[in-house]
Amino acid sequence: MDIHDYxxxxxxxxxxIIAGLLIGLSTGALVAMLTPQRYQATTEVMVTxxxxxxxTPAERALATGYAKQAVExxxxxxxxxxxxxxxxxxxxxxxxxxxxxxxxxxxxTIVAISVSHRNPGQAARIANAVAESFATVVTDTxxxxxxxxxxxxxxxxxxxxxxxxxxxxxxxxxxLMLGAVVGLAAGIGVALLRATLDRRVRVAADVExxxxxxxxxxxxxxxxxxxxxxxxxxxxxxxRAEAFRSLRTNVRFFxxxxxxxxxxxxxxxxxxxxxxxxxxALAFADAGQRVALLDGDLRLPRVAEYFxxxxxxxxxxxxxxRVELNDVxxxxxxxxxxxxxxxxxxxxxxxxxxxxxxxQLIDALSDAFDVVIIDAPPLLLVTDAAVIARxxxxxxxxxxxxxxxxxxxxxx
Numbered sequence: 001m002d003i004h005d006y007x008x009x010x011x012x013x014x015x016x017i018i019a020g021l022l023i024g025l026s027t028g029a030l031v032a033m034l035t036p037q038r039y040q041a042t043t044e045v046m047v048t049x050x051x052x053x054x055x056t057p058a059e060r061a062l063a064t065g066y067a068k069q070a071v072e073x074x075x076x077x078x079x080x081x082x083x084x085x086x087x088x089x090x091x092x093x094x095x096x097x098x099x100x101x102x103x104x105x106x107x108x109t110i111v112a113i114s115v116s117h118r119n120p121g122q123a124a125r126i127a128n129a130v131a132e133s134f135a136t137v138v139t140d141t142x143x144x145x146x147x148x149x150x151x152x153x154x155x156x157x158x159x160x161x162x163x164x165x166x167x168x169x170x171x172x173x174x175x176l177m178l179g180a181v182v183g184l185a186a187g188i189g190v191a192l193l194r195a196t197l198d199r200r201v202r203v204a205a206d207v208e209x210x211x212x213x214x215x216x217x218x219x220x221x222x223x224x225x226x227x228x229x230x231x232x233x234x235x236x237x238x239x240r241a242e243a244f245r246s247l248r249t250n251v252r253f254f255x256x257x258x259x260x261x262x263x264x265x266x267x268x269x270x271x272x273x274x275x276x277x278x279x280x281a282l283a284f285a286d287a288g289q290r291v292a293l294l295d296g297d298l299r300l301p302r303v304a305e306y307f308x309x310x311x312x313x314x315x316x317x318x319x320x321x322r323v324e325l326n327d328v329x330x331x332x333x334x335x336x337x338x339x340x341x342x343x344x345x346x347x348x349x350x351x352x353x354x355x356x357x358x359x360q361l362i363d364a365l366s367d368a369f370d371v372v373i374i375d376a377p378p379l380l381l382v383t384d385a386a387v388i389a390r391x392x393x394x395x396x397x398x399x400x401x402x403x404x405x406x407x408x409x410x411x412x
Contacts, residue, residue, distance in 0.1 A: 013191030020190060024183015028175040035170035038099070039120035041127040041161035045134065047071050047109045050152045067109045070153055074138055075111055078102040078130065083137050087129045097126050110158065120164045127161035214254060216396065217247035219276065229275045229306050232282040241279070248283040251396070259289075260393030261362055261372040263296070265385035268378050271400035274302035277375040280396075285337035289370040292329070294340045296374040296388055298349035301342035303375060307332060314343030318361060319352045325364065338369070349377075354387040362391050 010017060047070055049063035077083055084096050099116030113130050117123035135155035222231065222240045231240040251262070264277035274297065281293040294315055295303035304311025309330050317323045318340075330339045346352055365372045374392065376385035389395045 009191055009195040010188070013194060016191045016194065017184070017187040020183045020185075020187020021180060022183070024179040024181070024186065025176055026179070027183065028177075028179020029172070031179070032170040032172045032175040035175075036118055037167040038116050038118055038169040039123045039164040039166075040114055040116045040168040041120070041123040041164050042112055042114040043127045043131045043161040044110055044112050044158040045131050046156050046158050047074060047111065047138070048154050048156060050154055064109075067153065068107055071104050071109055071111060074134070074155075075102045075104055077137065078111070078113060078134050082141070083130060083133045086133045086136070087126065090133075091125060091129055100126070100130060113161075115161070116168065124161040124163045128157075131155075131157050131160070213397070216250040216254065217243060219243045219247070219272070221401070230278055230282060232279045232286065244276075244279040244283045245286075247276075247280060248287065251280070251394075255394050259370050261366055261374070261391070262394050262396055263374045263376045263385060263388045263392045264396045264398065265376040265389075266378050266398040266400070267380050269300075269381065271378070271398050273378070273398040274306070274375050276396070276398050277373050278303065278306050281337055281371075281373045282335075284371045284373075285332070285335045288336065290336045290338075290368070291371045291373065292338045292340065292365050292369040294365075294372065294374045295342040296353060296376045296384065298342050298346055298352065298384070299377055299382065301345075303339060304341040307339055309339060309341060311341030312343065314341035315361075316343040316346045316349075316352060318343070319355060319357045320346070321357070325361065350382065350384050350387055353384050354390075358388075359391050 047067050049067040049070075079100050079102065081096070084100070087093070088096055097115065097117070101114050102111055103114070104111045113127055113134070115123045115127040115130065117126065135157070138153060138155045220239050220243055222228075222238070228234045231238055232244050235241055255262070264273050264280070266273040277293065281291050284291045293303060295301045295311070296315065298316055301311060303309075304314075313323060314328050318325050318328060325340075328340060328343070330341070331337070332339055352358065362372065374388055376388050379385050379397075385395070
């Protein structure tokens with residue numbers, strides 16, 4: 001698929017994509033509403049190395065370096081039981097508090113102690129208690145092990161934690177953005193999956209991808225087609241009639257000037273093959289060519305109905321030898337179009353259409369007419385169209401937009 005295919009899929013599946021986006025936004029909002037609020041309080045402490053007033057610059061630099069190294073070590077004990085156990089006892093907590101973190105910048109002696117809690121006041125109290133316990137542990141426990149050091153490590157509170165006024169979680173904006181991204185991605189994914197699994201005909205490219213034969217034309221749908229199927233004669237200036245004339249031109253180009261015998265069929269019923277055959281025959285007749293239109297659909301004929309002619313006797317009767325061709329071939333007004341309706345519906349259509357009598361009839365019509373068009377039953381239902389195609393110049397396959405038959409056309 002190229003960029004145009006993706007854009008076409010997105011336009012076609014825009015409802016699915018928007019639905020995914022809306023579901024994502026709704027989910028994000030719901031998560032934000034159901035997530036309990038949490039407040040964060042932060043206190044900052046500084047680890048210092050105290051030296052004597054008589055210390056040399058080298059000793060002072062050494063003390064500063066030691067303090068920076070000590071920060072990396074001491075920061076990890078802030079969340080240990082060594083520091084937190086006294087906090088639990090002092091504040092009368094039921095358990096060791098969670099949501100405690102300690103961070104420091106690179107080569108810095110300042111440590112930020114943050115506490116997240118549902119109660120803003122409790123968050124501040126725990127943060128200050130942790131800072132106090134940390135200072136005590138460093139001074140009274142850890143540094144007593146370093147008696148030989150030329151300096152003493154101390155922890156000083158720079159800024160005690162204040163009671164927060166705004167929750168840090170849930171963040172509605174972040175939840176909505178995350179929900180929108182996930183929902184949009186899901187919507188696009190579903191749209192692409194639907195497009196991949198969709199075997200229906202949507203655009204001309206779907207037809208061209210399914211068969212190796214050339215695309216000869218596209219006929220627009222008309223709401224009045226059912227009442228007025230013969231657009232070339234009833235509405236000659238309409239877009240639909242012009243599309244049939246364009247189809248005639250393309251048939252002429254691809255099939256040696258358009259002279260010969262053509263079978264018109266489709267993969268399934270209701271795709272417009274009879275309407276196309278009738279209008280194409282009219283278009284050829286309007287161009288001055290002698291045209292014979294045969295209703296080869298001996299199961300569900302339409303030609304007699306469309307042209308409002310008597311169809312009780314026709315093709316099947318000629319093939320069965322009950323009547324002569326000239327006796328049932330009907331001229332359409334004063335035009336050069338001649339019609340051969342289906343006639344009596346036989347019990348064995350495929351056998352009649354595949355008989356030698358059918359071949360002789362096609363030969364006779366080919367000699368007498370410039371163009372012979374045969375309306376045949378759908379390919380997937382019966383074999384009639386395939387049988388007829390053996391003795392024709394070419395076959396026109398009609399595909400209705402939305403037809404779920406694309407997979408059936410695939411050619412080796």
